[in-house]
Amino acid sequence: MRDVAVIGVGIQTWGELWEKSLRDLFVESALNAMKDAGVDRIDSMYVGCMSSGLFTGQEHLASLLADYLGVNPAPAARVESACCSGGLAFRMGFMDVASGMSDIVLVGGVEKMTDVDGAAATYALATASDQEYEAYNGITFPGLYALIARAHMQKYGTTREQMAQVAVKNHENGSTNPHAQYPFKVTLEQVLNATMVADPIRLLDCSPITDGAAAAVLVPLEMAKKMSKGPVIKVAGSGHATDTIALHSRKDITFINSTAVAAEKAYKMAGVGPKDIDFAEVHDCFTIAEICVTEALGFFEKGRGGKAVEAGKTAIGGEIPVNPSGGLKAKGHPVGATGVAQIHEVVNQLRGACGKRQIKNAKRGLAQNMGGTGGSSLVHILEVV
Amino acid sequence: MLTPPKYWREIPQRYRLEAAKCAQCGKVFFPPRLICDACKGEEFETVVLPREGKIVSFTEVHTPASNFSDEAPFAVGIIDLGNELTILAQIVDCDPGEVKIGAPMRLEFRKLQKDGESGVLCYGYKAVPAR
Numbered sequence: 001m002r003d004v005a006v007i008g009v010g011i012q013t014w015g016e017l018w019e020k021s022l023r024d025l026f027v028e029s030a031l032n033a034m035k036d037a038g039v040d041r042i043d044s045m046y047v048g049c050m051s052s053g054l055f056t057g058q059e060h061l062a063s064l065l066a067d068y069l070g071v072n073p074a075p076a077a078r079v080e081s082a083c084c085s086g087g088l089a090f091r092m093g094f095m096d097v098a099s100g101m102s103d104i105v106l107v108g109g110v111e112k113m114t115d116v117d118g119a120a121a122t123y124a125l126a127t128a129s130d131q132e133y134e135a136y137n138g139i140t141f142p143g144l145y146a147l148i149a150r151a152h153m154q155k156y157g158t159t160r161e162q163m164a165q166v167a168v169k170n171h172e173n174g175s176t177n178p179h180a181q182y183p184f185k186v187t188l189e190q191v192l193n194a195t196m197v198a199d200p201i202r203l204l205d206c207s208p209i210t211d212g213a214a215a216a217v218l219v220p221l222e223m224a225k226k227m228s229k230g231p232v233i234k235v236a237g238s239g240h241a242t243d244t245i246a247l248h249s250r251k252d253i254t255f256i257n258s259t260a261v262a263a264e265k266a267y268k269m270a271g272v273g274p275k276d277i278d279f280a281e282v283h284d285c286f287t288i289a290e291i292c293v294t295e296a297l298g299f300f301e302k303g304r305g306g307k308a309v310e311a312g313k314t315a316i317g318g319e320i321p322v323n324p325s326g327g328l329k330a331k332g333h334p335v336g337a338t339g340v341a342q343i344h345e346v347v348n349q350l351r352g353a354c355g356k357r358q359i360k361n362a363k364r365g366l367a368q369n370m371g372g373t374g375g376s377s378l379v380h381i382l383e384v385v
Numbered sequence: 386m387l388t389p390p391k392y393w394r395e396i397p398q399r400y401r402l403e404a405a406k407c408a409q410c411g412k413v414f415f416p417p418r419l420i421c422d423a424c425k426g427e428e429f430e431t432v433v434l435p436r437e438g439k440i441v442s443f444t445e446v447h448t449p450a451s452n453f454s455d456e457a458p459f460a461v462g463i464i465d466l467g468n469e470l471t472i473l474a475q476i477v478d479c480d481p482g483e484v485k486i487g488a489p490m491r492l493e494f495r496k497l498q499k500d501g502e503s504g505v506l507c508y509g510y511k512a513v514p515a516r
Contacts, residue, residue, distance in 0.1 A: 119451035126450050132395055133416065134473055136509065137497065138446060138453045139461045146444035147463055154442070154486050199445040199481075248463040248471040253442065 004097045004235045005224030006382065007217050008037025009344040014181045014212035014332040022056050022112035023068045025213040029337075030069050030108050033215035038227060042217070043102035045069075045076040046092040048085030048109035049336035054124035056115050065108070082128035083285060085109060086214065086339025087369030087378030093218045094238050094380075103219060109341070110213035111334035121209050125335070128372040130246040142206055142286065144247050144373045146198040149288035152254045153200070156303030158291065160200055162310045164191035166287035167204050167329055169315055174326015176356040179341075181210050181332030191287075205287040210332030214341035221385070233350050236272070236364070237381035239265030245375035254303075258377035259296035259370055266379040267298075272364065274298035277320065277381070279349060279359045280366040281342035284327040290314075293368055294322060297379070316359060324349060324357045339369035339378060346382050387505050399509040400494060402436065404470075405429035413470055436492045437515055438466040445481045452498055464490050464512050478513040489515040 010032025017025065026047065034040070047065055052058045062076035081088045086109030093107035113121055126135040129144060139147075152158045168188055174180040186204055194202040224232050239262035247253055267273055274297060282297070284290035291305035299320050300308045308314055314322035325331050325345035328338055346365035348354050364383040370376060397403040398416045405417030409426030415434055420427055443462035446453075453459075460476040462484065474492060476484055490512040498507045 119449075119454055122448065123450040123452065135450065136399075136507070137461060137473055137475055138449060138456060138459060139473060140446055140448065140450055142448065143444050143446045143461055147442040147461075150444065150486070151442040196445075196447045198447060201444075246473070248441075248473040251469075253463070 001098045002100055003221035004094050004218055005221045006233050006235060006343065006347050007219050007224050007227055008033045008035070008039070009214070009216045009347045010034070010036055011179050011214045011341055011344050012212065013179050014210050014334060016114045017211040018114060020211065022052060022058060022110060023065060025112060025211060026065045026108055026110040027068050029213040030106055030215040033106065033217050037217035039104055039217060042071055042074055042104050042106045044074055044096055045071065045106040045108070046089040046096070047076065047078045048080070048087070048089035048339060049078055050080060050082050050085050050111060051124050051127065052112070054127065055121070056112050081376045082371030083283065083335045084339050084369040084371040084376050084378050085336040086341070087367070087380070088240070088339065090216065090340055090343055090380060091238050091240055091378055094235050097218045097220055103223065105218045106215060107218060107340060108213060108215035109337035109339055111336040112211050113209045113334060114211050118209065128245070133246055140198060142201045143198040145286040145288055146201045147247060148253055148292065148373065149200055152288060152292065155254055156306065158306035160192060161188065162306035163205060163287040163291065164188050165309045166284060166290045167191045169309060170284060170323050170327040170329040173316060173324050173357050174330025177326045177331060180326045180330050181208060182330050183326070201286055201288070207285045207328035207333035210334040212332055212334035212337050212341070214337045214344050216340055216343050216347070230351050231384045233347055233382055234385045235380060236383045237266035237268070237270030237379070239263060239269070239379040240377070241265070242376050243374055245372050247373045254292065256292050256296040256370065256374035256377065258374050259293055259368055259379065262377040262379040263297045263368070266381050270381040270383070272381065276364060277366045278362045278364050279321040279324055280368065281325060281345050282322055282327070282368045283338070283370045284323055284329050285333060287329070290322065290327065293370070297366070297368060316357060321359050324354065324359055339367070342367035342369060343380065343382070350382060350384050387507065389505060392505050392507065402434040402492065402510065404432050404434050406432045413468060415470060415472065434470060434472070435466050438464040438490055440484065440486050440488045440490060441465050441471060442486060443476060443484050456498070460484055462512060464492070474510055474512045476512045491515040
């Protein structure tokens with residue numbers, strides 16, 4: 001297996017981008033990544049997208065996007081794993097380069113979510129749960145995470161305030177991110193008093209509906225050493241795992257086992273442990289998710305994630321900064337794009353290019369992306385070599 | 386869209402709570418599946434789930450998906466039926482404020498939704514407080 005490096009990343013400012021189509025969103029970010037990498041050709045491409053069919057009526061996406069990017073007849077594949085489709089695309093690209101099949105691989109993620117109204121978007125997102133035994137009974141994604149939240153509160157004493165603190169922190173971080181959909185700060189009171197979505201989850205505990213795309217260019221490490229103008233960034237570890245997509249089928253709904261298993265694999269490949277990670281971008285689709293994920297990644301013991309955010313351990317400048325980009329919460333969550341956007345932030349942090357939200361001496365970063373309530377998880381570790 | 390075949394296929398589970406018990410190791414699956422994840426057995430016998438259980442966790446959904454727009458707000462919970470069997474169901478016939486983790490519940494046959502486009506009336510199980 002060859003060592004692999006990321007040599008370029010691209011994104012645009014996310015939001016409700018009514019003037020931009022699915023294909024334009026993707027091509028814009030892909031071109032930004034290719035320009036950043038300094039490449040004018042690619043050998044293959046992988047696109048993460050959860051549900052272009054339900055959101056825009058468009059399938060057969062990979063070929064369409066390769067066409068509009070002007071790279072036909074390059075091989076292109078769309079991969080889907082709900083909200084971690086982007087992270088999965090990144091892993092597919094990593095495997096393609098590592099195996100020696102391709103030298104220059106573009107990985108991207110995209111979701112165009114505002115061509116349908118809110119209820120239809122909620123319906124589309126709910127297809128990431130078990131259609132026959134979860135969604136059929138009326139449960140939504142905020143509802144499923146509310147079940148996790150209430151069980152976590154009962155088992156570990158996690159509080160509403162601790163959950164709200166995740167939103168406050170991530171909006172603080174995202175307030176200086178030029179690509180964020182909601183680059184503003186929120187107060188604890190605002191989060192605690194926001195409109196109820198699924199008790200105990202309120203509106204400001206939720207990541208938004210977003211249009212957006214992100215992309216990255218992967219090449220063999222040896223090639224990157226010749227091409228990179230700045231720090232060479234190696235993909236040191238990649239882990240991928242699954243679990244039941246039905247939340248109720250799990251023994252402990254407060255622990256995201258697929259993330260724990262994916263992390264274990266990524267740590268092993270990179271030869272490091274949770275203590276060696278300088279910062280992480282994690283899947284905070286809801287505030288409780290970030291708390292559970294920081295436990296599954298081994299940053300904190302089971303049940304201590306809430307107390308950790310309350311104590312400021314996950315803030316920029318804290319013990320292990322989490323979501324310096326603002327996370328899904330402030331940056332936005334175009335589901336298929338999120339996993340690749342996390343890579344975008346990790347790369348820019350490792351380059352020291354994040355301005356006010358820059359983490360000092362960031363040498364090794366982790367990205368964790370998950371589908372549904374943790375039915376699938378991807379963990380990647382990137383480091384400066 | 387919920388078409389008649391898609392709905393009809395799940396009737397044994399939704400109406401009668403039919404599960405599959407592995408003939409080799411005895412593990413019970415709801416809904417039934419074709420291979421046992423514990424012993425890899427492929428022979429199953431049909432058994433019926435118990436209707437009594439306890440709440441593992443619950444929520445009240447205020448912003449539903451488009452097909453449940455008329456129902457909100459409604460409570461949903463995970464019910465532990467014992468023997469490592471859990472099920473997700475709406476919680477009805479009680480004040481949502483009185484729902485508690487650990488409370489005893491019973492599964493009953495109820496109407497769940499009316500599918501607008503196909504006109505299929507959808508039935509299934511809902512949890513009510515056990516008395």
